[in-house]
Structures are given as C-alpha cells and as structure tokens.
Amino acid sequence: MSKERPILFSGTMVRALLDGSKTQTRRVVKPAPQMVTDNTITTWDGHPAALQYQLERMGKGCHYGQPGDRLWVRETWRGIVKTSAPWDDCTTYGVAQYVPDQAECRRIEYAATFGEGAKGWRPSIHMPRWASRITLEITRVRVERLQDISDADCVAEGCGALPSAIGCPMTSVPGETVPRTMFRALWESINGPASWAANPWVWAVEFRKLP
Incomplete structure (x- = not known):
C-alpha cells in the first residue's frame, strides 16, 4: 500500500x-x-x-x-479569512493572523506565485495537508x-x-x-x-x- x-x-x-x-x-x-x-x-x-x-x-x-x-x-502560504464583524453591512476579507482551519479559509495564497514581498506568510513547515x-x-x-x-x-x-x-x-x-x-x-x-x-x-x- x-x-x-x-x-x-x-x-x-x-x-x-x-x-x-x-x-x-x-x-x-x-x-x-x-x-x-x-x-x-x-x-x-x-x-x-x-x-x-x-x-x-x-x-x-x-x-x-x-x-x-x-x-x-509544503510551501510558504497564508490563509484568507472573513474579517468583517457580523454586524457590518459589507463583508471584507484579509490575511489570517493565525493558522486557520480549512473551514475558515475563503482561499489559500502561495508566496511562490503571489509574491513574497507581501505580509502574513506562514512558514512552509506549518502548512497543513489540506492547504497543499x-x-x-x-x-x-x-x-x-x-x-x-x-x-x-x-x-x-x-x-x-x-x-x-x-x-x-x-x-x-x-x-x-x-x-x-x-x-x-x-x-x-x-x-x-x-x-x-x-x-x-x-x-x-x-x-x-x-x-
């Protein structure tokens, strides 16, 4: 197997x-x-x-x-999550300040294709299987x-x-x-x-x- x-x-x-x-x-x-x-x-x-x-x-x-x-x-990555509060009229999204769960992520971004100069990247060693x-x-x-x-x-x-x-x-x-x-x-x-x-x-x- x-x-x-x-x-x-x-x-x-x-x-x-x-x-x-x-x-x-x-x-x-x-x-x-x-x-x-x-x-x-x-x-x-x-x-x-x-x-x-x-x-x-x-x-x-x-x-x-x-x-x-x-x-x-495993590669350098970051999770994009919903950042607006429940009472806000609009929904905004931003980089998670922690390693999020899969259900919380709206999308995954990868430094290799997005650009490593941005902020909020997570080290590759911390990438979970579902984000690969x-x-x-x-x-x-x-x-x-x-x-x-x-x-x-x-x-x-x-x-x-x-x-x-x-x-x-x-x-x-x-x-x-x-x-x-x-x-x-x-x-x-x-x-x-x-x-x-x-x-x-x-x-x-x-x-x-x-x-």
Whole structure:
C-alpha cells in the first residue's frame, strides 16, 4: 500500500514544479553511511547500489518513500479569512493572523506565485495537508554521491538555461558546465557553502506531478 509524506520546497523550486521543469530532488542521507573495518568506523566509500541494498536491508531506506508513494508539497502560504464583524453591512476579507482551519479559509495564497514581498506568510513547515496544492508520485529512488549528478539530472532538478531559474547567485568554475554550476549554487544556497565540497551521499528521488 502506498504512503503519503510531506516534503518542503523553496518558492523557486515550487515554480519549477508547477511548470514541469523539476522532476527530481536530492536529499542528504542521514545519518551519514558508515562502515566498520577492523573495528575502525569510516565513511562508506563503496558502490552506490551496494550501499542502497545495505540501507534498505537495515530498514534505513529513503524516508521520503519508494516508487508509488506520494509526496505532498509544503510551501510558504497564508490563509484568507472573513474579517468583517457580523454586524457590518459589507463583508471584507484579509490575511489570517493565525493558522486557520480549512473551514475558515475563503482561499489559500502561495508566496511562490503571489509574491513574497507581501505580509502574513506562514512558514512552509506549518502548512497543513489540506492547504497543499501540489502532490508528487515517486517513480524512482536511488542513492549516489552528490557530485555524481549528471548534466541531465541537473536540468531535471529545475536548473534551466538561465541563472534566474534557481533564484540565487552563482559563481562559475573553470571547466564546469552551466547546468552543474547552477545546481551547485542552488545546493549551497540551501545546505551551506561547504556542502557541495563535502560530497555527501544523497537520495536521488524522481517523481511526476499528479494532476
């Protein structure tokens, strides 16, 4: 039986999900895979397929799910509710000052498409299931080193041909392709400046957006 789990995305990546340009996401394998050799614990440095087998065998598979499972997207949002008092002649609406119940909301607005400069936005981590507008179905899950990502996979991560696609500054490296430069900049903007160089093991999750 398939399962359903929440997953957080930034506004830039939500827009990529909406236009269909993002069909993959990479998330760090936690805790970091280790192996024991002669009573010495070291970072796992074996074959990705072998590591994935070992993780799944130990019940430590990808906690985002497996093929067939669904992910509902959490993003920055706000609820619009009725603000006029019962005795007012007209009905007005405004941004809720708290996280409202579904029955109280007249509509949901999303920062990714409405504009993050406005006020009253709720953090994505506080988005309830009923407010989510995007559901993804996982089609493939694999484990690999972060820097093993291909140019095609960089594009599938939502990195298009222009720097504006990732919504953050990027600095090119000699010999590095544009998609790879964009993905590296995106990754470091989310995970920190040293996160790319650390080259962690990651879950590469492929998905399709459901209607």
